[in-house]
Amino acid sequence: MAADVSTARAALEGVPREPxxxxxxxxVKGSNITRTFGGLTAVDVDHIEVQxxxxxxxxxxxxxxxxxxxxxxxxxxxxxxxxxxFNGTSLGKVPAYKVARLGMVRTFQLxxxxxxxxxxxxxxxxxxxxxxxxFFSAAFKSLWxxxxxxxxxxxxxxxxxxxxxxxxxxxAGSLSGGQxxxxxxxxxxMVDPELIMLDEPMAGVNPALKQSLLGxxxxxxxxxxxxxxxxxxxxxxRDISDWVIVMAQGKxxxxxxxQSVMADQRVIDAYLGAHHDTDITEVDIAExxxxxxxxxxxxxxx
Amino acid sequence: MxxxxxxxxxxxxxxxxxxxxxxxxxxxxxxxxxxTGLLNFGQAGFMAVGAFGLAVSVVTWDLPFWLGLxxxxxxxxxxxxxxxxxxxxxxxxxxxxxxxxxxxxxxxVFGAVEFKETFGGSNGLTGFARTYQSxxxxxxxxxxxxxxxxxxxxxxxxxxWSIVALGCxxxxxxxxxxxxxxxxxxxxxxxxxxxxxxxxxxYKMQALVLGGIFGGLAGVFHVLKQASAVPTDFNTxxxxxxxxxxxxxxxxxxxxxxxxxxxxxxxxxxxxxxxxQATGGTDPLIPASIMTDTQASLVRFIVLGLGLMLLMILxxxxxxxxxxxxxxxxx
Numbered sequence: 001m002a003a004d005v006s007t008a009r010a011a012l013e014g015v016p017r018e019p020x021x022x023x024x025x026x027x028v029k030g031s032n033i034t035r036t037f038g039g040l041t042a043v044d045v046d047h048i049e050v051q052x053x054x055x056x057x058x059x060x061x062x063x064x065x066x067x068x069x070x071x072x073x074x075x076x077x078x079x080x081x082x083x084x085x086f087n088g089t090s091l092g093k094v095p096a097y098k099v100a101r102l103g104m105v106r107t108f109q110l111x112x113x114x115x116x117x118x119x120x121x122x123x124x125x126x127x128x129x130x131x132x133x134x135f136f137s138a139a140f141k142s143l144w145x146x147x148x149x150x151x152x153x154x155x156x157x158x159x160x161x162x163x164x165x166x167x168x169x170x171x172a173g174s175l176s177g178g179q180x181x182x183x184x185x186x187x188x189x190m191v192d193p194e195l196i197m198l199d200e201p202m203a204g205v206n207p208a209l210k211q212s213l214l215g216x217x218x219x220x221x222x223x224x225x226x227x228x229x230x231x232x233x234x235x236x237x238r239d240i241s242d243w244v245i246v247m248a249q250g251k252x253x254x255x256x257x258x259q260s261v262m263a264d265q266r267v268i269d270a271y272l273g274a275h276h277d278t279d280i281t282e283v284d285i286a287e288x289x290x291x292x293x294x295x296x297x298x299x300x301x302x
Numbered sequence: 303m304x305x306x307x308x309x310x311x312x313x314x315x316x317x318x319x320x321x322x323x324x325x326x327x328x329x330x331x332x333x334x335x336x337x338t339g340l341l342n343f344g345q346a347g348f349m350a351v352g353a354f355g356l357a358v359s360v361v362t363w364d365l366p367f368w369l370g371l372x373x374x375x376x377x378x379x380x381x382x383x384x385x386x387x388x389x390x391x392x393x394x395x396x397x398x399x400x401x402x403x404x405x406x407x408x409x410x411v412f413g414a415v416e417f418k419e420t421f422g423g424s425n426g427l428t429g430f431a432r433t434y435q436s437x438x439x440x441x442x443x444x445x446x447x448x449x450x451x452x453x454x455x456x457x458x459x460x461x462x463w464s465i466v467a468l469g470c471x472x473x474x475x476x477x478x479x480x481x482x483x484x485x486x487x488x489x490x491x492x493x494x495x496x497x498x499x500x501x502x503x504x505y506k507m508q509a510l511v512l513g514g515i516f517g518g519l520a521g522v523f524h525v526l527k528q529a530s531a532v533p534t535d536f537n538t539x540x541x542x543x544x545x546x547x548x549x550x551x552x553x554x555x556x557x558x559x560x561x562x563x564x565x566x567x568x569x570x571x572x573x574x575x576x577x578x579q580a581t582g583g584t585d586p587l588i589p590a591s592i593m594t595d596t597q598a599s600l601v602r603f604i605v606l607g608l609g610l611m612l613l614m615i616l617x618x619x620x621x622x623x624x625x626x627x628x629x630x631x632x633x
Contacts, residue, residue, distance in 0.1 A: 076493065100499035112494035114487045115630045125487050126498050130480045133500070135508050138481030139472065148480065173630035191498055 005221060008053035009242050017256035017264075020047030027052040027195055027226050028073065028104075030084030034250075035068055035077065042068045043079070044250040050195070055217065055227040057237045057258070060247035061271050066230045067109055069247070070199055074106045075099040086195070101128060105193035109200045109230070111180040113187075115173025119164060122172050122183060123155035124148070126190025155190060162186045162216065178209040185216060196220055198229035202236055214240055234272070238262070246271065303579050303587060306447070312572030313449045319527040321567035322462030323520050327540070328548040328559030329469050330516030335545075336553035337477060338509040339489030341398035344385075345544055347405025348517025349524060350536035351377045354412050354421060356522050357531040360430035362420050367433035371522065378518030382511040390506045397510075402538060413533035426532035434526045458527040465523065466560055469516060474556045476512075485509055486554070550613060552620030561621055569609065573602035 011024040026049040035043040043065040050056050058066050071077035073084060075096035083092050086104050100106075114122050130151070131137050132144030159165045162182045167175060172183060181201055188196055201217065202210055210233075218240055220227050231237055237244060237258060244261040246254040248270040254261055261267055315321060327345050334342040342348075355374030359365045365373070385404060389396040412421045421427065438457040444450065451459060476482050484505050487495045492502045525531040543566065544559075551562025577598035580587040586595075593601060613620070619628045 096496045097499050097501050100497055106497055108493070112491045114490035114494060116490055116627045117483070117486060121483060124480070125483055125495070128499050132480035133484055135481055138479035139475040141479070144480060171626060171630055187498065
């Protein structure tokens with residue numbers, strides 16, 4: 001598997017650093033996707049391709065249309081126009097649940113755990129093709145109990161991997177914000193997706209948990225899945241992404257490796273700001289000290 | 303004051319046919335509201351369709367009783383589909399509006415003078431229950447002091463409690479299955495369920511039909527036990543009493559709606575009997591200056607309402623509910 005990651009990364013080397021660049025092995029391809037809310041054009045993407053087997057980050061200022069693009073790609077919202085496909089299957093007008101069954105599963109910016117179900121029940125729900133979910137076989141346990149046991153085994157494995165096994169029987173509503181993020185990610189894996197789309201996986205997560213979340217996202221790629229994520233945390237983007245797509249005002253404004261994108265003047269102007277590479281706390285302290293000194297000087301002069 | 307009469311009235315109502323009607327209807331509401339989170343405010347409409355489905359088939363169209371039963375159940379399924387197709391893709395409130403409106407429309411249509419030939423107008427229909435009554439195996443009524451039932455009622459409670467028991471068994475089997483898990487998940491967050499590849503619309507429709515069938519059964523049983531189908535029986539109050547019973551017992555619990563209905567009728571009948579005795583007679587316990595006997599029949603609803611409020615404050619999850627689940631809502 002690791003070999004796949006390096007070949008996929010190597011394939012990105014030759015991709016031009018420009019918006020809408022074609023990829024050698026795209027898992028998702030979309031063109032001319034627009035979505036307007038009243039007079040506001042939330043998404044207006046000419047062309048987008050996501051390389052298979054790597055981690056792609058989607059960044060941009062608030063209101064850039066990242067989440068809307070997520071919604072459109074996964075069938076949670078319908079675009080005004082445009083076409084896109086997943087593994088060659090056209091997804092125009094395909095409802096969200098069918099998109100998920102095809103192997104393209106998303107998480108949400110505001111975590112959606114099922115509060116009054118236990119953690120393990122949340123996980124079991126994720127399994128696909130369950131016989132027991134059909135009305136006419138549901139009442140007869142013998143028809144689905146073997147499959148349920150298999151799913152439970154797989155769920156327990158994932159819970160262990162995401163360090164949620166201690167919370168197995170707790171209501172999901174009693175978990176902390178970070179644990180909910182973990183549960184949502186683990187639950188999405190129960191679907192066994194080829195492409196997993198994470199909407200702000202780091203939002204509201206404490207620094208210690210952030211490190212382990214980063215590891216989990218990397219492990220998704222290392223087991224052969226494609227990851228597309230929206231994030232504001234630049235450390236995370238720099239750390240783990242193989243490719244970065246930058247959106248602003250609904251359009252893709254830049255693309256490239258994390259290094260090339262963060263050096264791009266357009267991205268700095270639109271999103272990152274001039275000081276994005278310096279530690280902001282040091283800047284502040286120096287400035288504040290200078291200001292205080294100046295004030296003191298003035299007072300002593302009086 | 304005769305305590306025995308009060309106890310007899312309370313227990314006879316709690317175990318009697320009327321409580322069974324509410325129990326069956328509330329089992330349906332439990333599928334809708336308790337498990338799936340669908341706000342059906344028109345359970346009375348499902349009942350009316352079931353009741354008149356049977357009555358019209360047998361009386362107006364002169365069809366056999368058993369075929370009438372099949373038509374009644376088929377009609378409730380059709381009503382569920384008609385209500386569900388346009389509203390289940392929308393927000394939860396739309397189903398609530400559509401169901402309450404349709405149940406009122408149905409009641410008014412069944413009682414309309416224009417359709418007197420078919421539905422019997424405001425007097426309704428009678429004479430469809432002969433097959434049901436002829437199956438009665440009992441020779442006489444039952445009177446064991448604490449409870450007393452007439453011969454007809456004894457047969458009705460035998461049939462009724464059997465339906466309730468089978469219904470509970472079915473709900474128990476369904477709700478412990480992965481199918482039930484999908485319903486409970488939809489109640490929590492349907493977008494999350496959608497993102498995991500489940501066809502939420504189809505599941506909501508299945509739940510609406512299943513609960514609707516219970517509503518229809520309740521309607522059929524209601525008109526069979528009294529051998530007449532009267533449109534005014536199916537007003538919206540019925541739906542809300544059924545909701546009250548469900549919440550008392552505890553939503554999303556298999557026995558919640560049944561215990562709730564039993565308790566609801568125990569209180570209604572017990573309080574009614576108590577107040578009518580306390581205010582009746584030549585030397586009433588409560589003097590007429592405080593309460594007359596005509597007011598007494600209304601006071602029981604005030605006391606019942608107070609009781610419901612206390613229950614919701616002290617035990618918001620209902621009798622069978624899980625306190626921990628309620629606590630999560632506070633977050």
